[in-house]
Amino acid sequence: MKLATLRDGTRDGALVVVRRDGTTFARAHDVARTLQAALDAWEATEPGLRALSERLDAGKLEGEPLDVRQLHAPLPRAYEWVDGSAYLNHVRLVRKARGAEPPPTLETDPLVYQGGSGVLLGPTDDLILPEPAWGMDFESEIVVVLGDVPQGIRAADASRYVRLVTQCNDVSLRNLIPPELAKGFGFFQSKPASAFSPVAVTPDELGDSWRDGKLHLPLLVEVNGVAFGRPDAGTDMVFSFPQLIAHAAKTRSLCAGSIIGSGTISNQDRSVGSACIAERRMLEQLETGAPKTPFLKFGDRLRIDMQDREGRSIFGAIEQHVGRR
């Protein structure tokens, strides 16, 4: 089942079910007005949403033509946005880039940070860059949207709380990160609003690509129409989503609609490229002595997509321009 949120003039938009091929949608207001409302009462709402989805996919319901520019992020605002950093190849490269040592617990204790969740960008919303010197970068990753997770859940029991899967552009302002992290309290100003794909899907929609708490498919990243990277999200992910969930819920419960991110996808195989600019810059520096690829600038175009084995987009693409304001 594929779900999305239609812009309707309200803050939280209108929940819709999207046909598997992404061409049409059906309004779900008779089941739940918003995606958050659906997640808040999932046991009650899931059957109705699945019924709509099946009728739409079977052609028994005509649906309305879908233009992704009509869509918000699946959750235009969320109660928690917890981003992990499960691809340690990424952690090692970006820490090397800013001259910081990875922590000694890197391979046993997941890195996560609490992100701002009050404003989440839609798939075609501009990336606003008030100050180019901030060094804007994209970070392409997979995220899961949760049901209510009790405090203290173990990783072995956590996968059942994954309601939806989608992709995210976790925007970073690279040049604000070193001074901010030096203060000791983690990211804040260096992490502006993140952007999300048009569509979030239930795990069953992913077939056997969703296994071991990971999504085993490459994420396709293009900048200005040129391939930038296609790292596989299932490769080199050292902590699975259930492990990230257990880490996040160690000392508190998580409410329905909480979003957990994988961190920037990164493979040790350098031939697949990168899912953020900082990594490519570090590799350039290692190979040639200096970074070459600039951070994002006004007018740049970014595209992040993931396709199933038949080449069909699963979540719809994130397609963003960098704008002034």
Next chain:
Amino acid sequence: MKLATLRDGTRDGALVVVRRDGTTFARAHDVARTLQAALDAWEATEPGLRALSERLDAGKLEGEPLDVRQLHAPLPRAYEWVDGSAYLNHVRLVRKARGAEPPPTLETDPLVYQGGSGVLLGPTDDLILPEPAWGMDFESEIVVVLGDVPQGIRAADASRYVRLVTQCNDVSLRNLIPPELAKGFGFFQSKPASAFSPVAVTPDELGDSWRDGKLHLPLLVEVNGVAFGRPDAGTDMVFSFPQLIAHAAKTRSLCAGSIIGSGTISNQDRSVGSACIAERRMLEQLETGAPKTPFLKFGDRLRIDMQDREGRSIFGAIEQHVGRR
């Protein structure tokens, strides 16, 4: 005007207006179902809420008797919880306690961290401590609840976005902090759910105690019925709320209902005591060579209150027990 959220079996509770003396309340469902809904459309909802409030205060509306145990936090979940650390006396003492240097920008660049906001505790909810060795501490502070704040707002223009003021217990697990901060991404597991006072008030309710973007009144903290501290929230607050808001909105907008905290209130005058245990322990260590006061343990009772100059509770007290689960 005083607002609160009644437990009614739903996640977000029911918005009520509370009489100034805290004895009765009136249901506000004809104006807005929840506090978040009221904040989402403040221009439209504020007049109706104020009309209810005036009738209740004037005795033209009878109201229902208020028992604070019926109340959630004013926002049982919020889209952002951004906690500052504006009392540098606190920062210096707790960093000394864990052998960490304050950052060189301490006096010019506010410290803030992004807190978990999906589960916020009500004023009488138990503090659950699964593992006493985690070192549970309370941190007593003042918070503001915002309207929609545009990205890039200057401090001089930020006070107009303060919709409500209330008090908070920003719970910390002290023994989890040093290893977590050493990882470089800030607080996460060391910050379980925060608790809030029964009532949030509009700034006009505070009279001239609310000036210069600060609340000039002492916060009264008791542990197990014994006075623990009464630091003045207007004294030694180095960054005002408008300055904290401007800092938080530098690179992103903040949505209505975002909560900004002052950080633990702390005065240089040691005779007023402390608003958290860690500070008292550090002062004990400086004076006698060793900390004496233990962190919270099962059965401990905590009370945090703030009174106006006539001795009336403004927000109602936070009264929590430490429980096992």
